[in-house]
Amino acid sequence: MKHVTILVPKGHFSLVNIEGTHHIFSWVNEWLAQSGRPPYFDIQLAGLSQPALQSTGIYEINPGRLISEVHKTDLIIIPAVHGDIDQVLEDNRPFFPWIISQYKAGAEVASLCIGAFLLAESGLLDGKKVATHWQFANDFRKRYPKAIMVDDKILTDSDGLYTSGGAFSFTSLLVYLIEKFQGREAAILAAKSFMIDIDRNSQSPFILFSGQKEHHDDAVLNAQKYIEDNFQDKVTVDDLASRFGVGRRSFERRFKQATSNTVVEYMQRVKIEAAKKALEKGRKNVSEVMYDVGYSDTKAFRSVFKKVTGLSPVQYRNKYAPQEVKKALLSN
Known part of the structure; x- marks a missing residue:
């Protein structure tokens, strides 16, 4: 039997993550019982205090046990947390030495969505691939540069450490764990x-790209604005470096450092974001959208679009276009 400890953090935590994990793992036990087999998951909630009241005051959970009473566990689940991340980390700091000691004793650890910040604060994610909600990927990357952020992934699995992408994608990680522990069936x-x-395996179709502008490099900020205002045109790295009075090599280095993208990647993502919005409206076909965002090569457009979103332009349009457009496509 695998002993599972679902943490109940202080502050504003995700009740959905906690209840959802308990529900789905309990379902596995019920399925096993129907098959005449013993339960596999021994599930408990553990926190720093009893009861645990959300900072919003909406929900109250009785964790059942304090972490000081949990001497050995096999799997730790860290739910998403919300609010000021500095305050959240400070309020939940007593969890970190316990998580580290349990991991060193053989426990596996899974963080759900923004719960990755709590796991990363322990230092266990240094040098490991990490997924979290795409909206917080850049903040995570700056805060924990030793971790390897893969903001397009739904989940990661590295040496008994698991992380999941945003919001309800935590269910994908739970299914992954069920397969790992109990098999494909x-x-x-x-x-x-x-x-x-x-x-x-990807949260790319859900990502909204708005550009990373929480930095103080004026030349890069001006270049970002220029790219976003002129994405239909053919703009080169040399053009931008010259326009903003920076040597090309220095410009590329500063741009990457400020935005976590190369200049070419940034231009591609701006174009693809514009294409996504046009395809969501459904008023133009893929070729028209392609030309509107500055591409003339169908193969190149499709390749970059799929690299960024995980879907082809046609698949994206079929997924997100208005209902009337989808009906028209089905009737053709």
């Missing part, structure tokens, strides 16, 4: 029972 049945899209 259990994972498929759980996915079907809870209507979870099994084997989904």
Whole structure:
């Protein structure tokens, strides 16, 4: 039997993560019982105090046990947290030495969504790939430069440390863990029972790119604005460096450092974000959208679009276009 400890942090935590994990793992136990087999998950909630009141004052949870009473566990689940991250980390600092000691004793640890910040604060994610909600990826990257942020991934698995992407993608990680511990059949049945899209591995289609501008490099900020205002035109790195009075090599280095993208990557993402918005409206076909955002090569446009979003332009349009457009496409 695998002992699972779901943490109940101080502050504003995700009740959905806590209840959802308990519910889905409990379902596995029920499925096993129906098959004449013993339960696999021994699930408990543990916190720093009893009861644990959300900072919003809406929900109160009785963790059952304090972490000081949990001497040995096999799997730790860290739910998402919300609010001022500095305050959240400070309020929950007593968790970190306990998580570290449990991991060193053989426990595995899974963070859900923004819970990755709590796991990273322990230092265990240094040198490991990490997923979190795409909206917080840049903040995470700056705060924990030793971790390897993969903001397009739904989940990661590194040496017994698991992380998941944003919001309800935590269910994908739970199904992944079920398959790892109980096999493919259990994972498929759980996915079907809870209507979870099994084997989904990217959150790219959901990312809204607005450019990383929380820095103080004026030349880069001006270049970002120029790229965003002129994305339909052919703009080169040399043009930008010359326009803003910076040597090319220095400009590329500063741009990457400030935005976490190369200049070319940034230009591509701005173009693709414009294409996504046009395809969501459904008023133009893929070729028209391609030309509108400055591409003339269909193969190149499709390749970059899929690299950024994980979907082809046609797949993206079919997924996000208005209902009337989808109906028209189905009738053709």
